[in-house]
Amino acid sequence: MRAFLNLLRLSWLQLARHRVRSLLTVLGVASGMFLFTSVETLQRSLARATETSAADTLLVVYRENRFCPSTSRLPENYADEIRRLPGVREVIPVQVVVNNCGASLDVITFRGVPADQFTRFAPEIRFIEGSEEEWQRRDDGALLGEVFARRRGLSTGDRFDAAGVTVTVSGVLSSPNAQDNNVAYVQLPFLQQASRAGLGVVTQFNVRVESSGDVATVSAAIDEHFRSAQEPTDTRPEKAFFAETAAELVELIGFTRWLGVGAVAAVAALVANALLLVVRGRVKENAVLRTLGYPGRAIACLVVGEGGLLGLAGGAAGVGIAAGFLRWQSFTMGNEGQTLAVQPDLAVIATGIAAGLALGILASLWPAFQAIRQPIVHSLRH
Amino acid sequence: MNAPMIRCRQLTKSYRKGKTVVTPLEALDLDVPAGEFLALMGPSGSGKTTLLNLLSGIDSPTAGSLEIAGEDIARLSRRELTAWRARHVGYIFQLYHLVPVLTAFENVELPLLLSKLSKKERHARVATALDLVGLGDRVHHVPAELSGGQEQRVAIARAIVANPSLLVADEPTGDLDRDSAARILDLLRGLARDHGKTIVMVTHDARAAAAADRTLHLEKGQLLGDACGHS
Numbered sequence A: 001m002r003a004f005l006n007l008l009r010l011s012w013l014q015l016a017r018h019r020v021r022s023l024l025t026v027l028g029v030a031s032g033m034f035l036f037t038s039v040e041t042l043q044r045s046l047a048r049a050t051e052t053s054a055a056d057t058l059l060v061v062y063r064e065n066r067f068c069p070s071t072s073r074l075p076e077n078y079a080d081e082i083r084r085l086p087g088v089r090e091v092i093p094v095q096v097v098v099n100n101c102g103a104s105l106d107v108i109t110f111r112g113v114p115a116d117q118f119t120r121f122a123p124e125i126r127f128i129e130g131s132e133e134e135w136q137r138r139d140d141g142a143l144l145g146e147v148f149a150r151r152r153g154l155s156t157g158d159r160f161d162a163a164g165v166t167v168t169v170s171g172v173l174s175s176p177n178a179q180d181n182n183v184a185y186v187q188l189p190f191l192q193q194a195s196r197a198g199l200g201v202v203t204q205f206n207v208r209v210e211s212s213g214d215v216a217t218v219s220a221a222i223d224e225h226f227r228s229a230q231e232p233t234d235t236r237p238e239k240a241f242f243a244e245t246a247a248e249l250v251e252l253i254g255f256t257r258w259l260g261v262g263a264v265a266a267v268a269a270l271v272a273n274a275l276l277l278v279v280r281g282r283v284k285e286n287a288v289l290r291t292l293g294y295p296g297r298a299i300a301c302l303v304v305g306e307g308g309l310l311g312l313a314g315g316a317a318g319v320g321i322a323a324g325f326l327r328w329q330s331f332t333m334g335n336e337g338q339t340l341a342v343q344p345d346l347a348v349i350a351t352g353i354a355a356g357l358a359l360g361i362l363a364s365l366w367p368a369f370q371a372i373r374q375p376i377v378h379s380l381r382h
Numbered sequence B: 001m002n003a004p005m006i007r008c009r010q011l012t013k014s015y016r017k018g019k020t021v022v023t024p025l026e027a028l029d030l031d032v033p034a035g036e037f038l039a040l041m042g043p044s045g046s047g048k049t050t051l052l053n054l055l056s057g058i059d060s061p062t063a064g065s066l067e068i069a070g071e072d073i074a075r076l077s078r079r080e081l082t083a084w085r086a087r088h089v090g091y092i093f094q095l096y097h098l099v100p101v102l103t104a105f106e107n108v109e110l111p112l113l114l115s116k117l118s119k120k121e122r123h124a125r126v127a128t129a130l131d132l133v134g135l136g137d138r139v140h141h142v143p144a145e146l147s148g149g150q151e152q153r154v155a156i157a158r159a160i161v162a163n164p165s166l167l168v169a170d171e172p173t174g175d176l177d178r179d180s181a182a183r184i185l186d187l188l189r190g191l192a193r194d195h196g197k198t199i200v201m202v203t204h205d206a207r208a209a210a211a212a213d214r215t216l217h218l219e220k221g222q223l224l225g226d227a228c229g230h231s
């Protein structure tokens, strides 16, 4: 162990004292890992937003054949009928207004909900700033999801307008449900008037079922109930809706995976090339170390140590820059009123750093083998 | 009389170069008593470096026996030979071959990095070795900031830091001016006389050879005269 640490320190000294060369390599690795992390973040954010899990109990009821929130117009009083269906625990009418219905990187979504029902429907939300009472006190109050607030740099007391609606921030909330963090919650009648949808008309109902096993039966029951009504409905888990409406987005993001693969290959090639040059330049030096009694595997260890350190440093830098950039930008993709916040999580960060290290080590195996292939006397005569 | 430190019998080394075989050393007999400072002279290509490489265990003989301190190192595996080198031999090169990114101190520390010594013990040994070669206050300079003579003294410190009984030196003064060369030779003589090191030094310089206890001449892979001390 002590010997290993000493070797690692030696690798470090080699890198530290060839500063420019090492920095250039780290920069290259960091660029690749930046791309890799961005792609990975996109993939994971999308997976989180679209892949329904067994724990999901949230359904969304839309107008059948809707396109965009604006064409989904349902009578607010459907809520009372839905609530009476078996398996339904809670229901809340929601009016949705977006600034941009197509695919966009900067979607602003308002959700109008009855002020007295909001926390009852979503007890899992946490207030980071402000409170429910402050929100209820003013008609134009808005509770912002944390990602939305960060992206726009908004906090309590600020006023802003979007999509023709002007509101005052009365709090910031955080929720385990991704969609909540990307939107602004306002009071239902306020939004109905501001958007000219008219009182009594909503876009959708969010329904919480008793248990995740009820999802399918309750969806079917709701649609069946309104089948011959004036406004028939289409009910599905929220994430399934998103997966469908954002199918093109999903396909596009799926394609970016290849960019990630490309970035990884570029990083490996870069490190391998750098180390091959290093090894070639150190033929004699390594032969001298072996003359001093360093076994071949110790020399290999030195080379792999350099590769690992380069990969680790480049990985950490690339991942750090990507995470900072994505958090600062807080991109929110959206499509037809459903939003996808591109946010790095801890798993992405850990994966990125580990990938950098692993790539550095893998890429240095061949150069390490090259370093010890020749007999000592041959290398000394080099 | 004690067993010699080095005992070669019928020592042969040949290399295959494509279809031809070169034999730089052929059936060589040599005894070197412990604590002797031996000079090896001979024309270029006579096999001097080849012999040092065998004595120091960085190459293995094609035939014959090679006993060092009573151990037949021709029989050791590559891995065993590596461990043996670390304990028993110090190699001094003509061109010093210090690691350029490391300071004098760090260069001398190199042979100890894979040992079980603690950092404190390691540093104590490095300091002792550097003291012995008289490097003074230059220990935290990198090789590029040292003179040739200083570099060679660092290289000698590196060769003795693990306390080996055998030192081999391949033209250690070949690249130095006369004063620096004289200091290096004094140092080597002191190591043999006061510290009991057995030293085999290759040189082209008769003045350098004169510093040694005995001089042998190698020609075409053979030692001239009796190299086993029988008289």
Ligand SMILES: Nc1ncnc2c1ncn2[C@@H]1O[C@H](COP(=O)(O)OP(=O)(O)OP(=O)(O)O)[C@@H](O)[C@H]1O
Residues within 6 Å of the ligand: A377, A378, A381, B015, B016, B017, B022, B023, B024, B042, B043, B044, B045, B046, B047, B048, B049, B050, B051
């Ligand atoms: N690894 C090797 N492969 C092939 N031939 C070798 C090898 N090492 C040495 N030789 C050959 O063996 C012969 C002796 O070489 P060696 O280096 O021992 O000579 P030397 O006496 O040290 O010469 P110099 O005084 O020039 O250093 C030379 O002809 C050389 O070409």
Ligand SMILES: [Mg+2]
Residues within 6 Å of the ligand: B048, B049, B050, B170
């Ligand atoms: Mg030679």
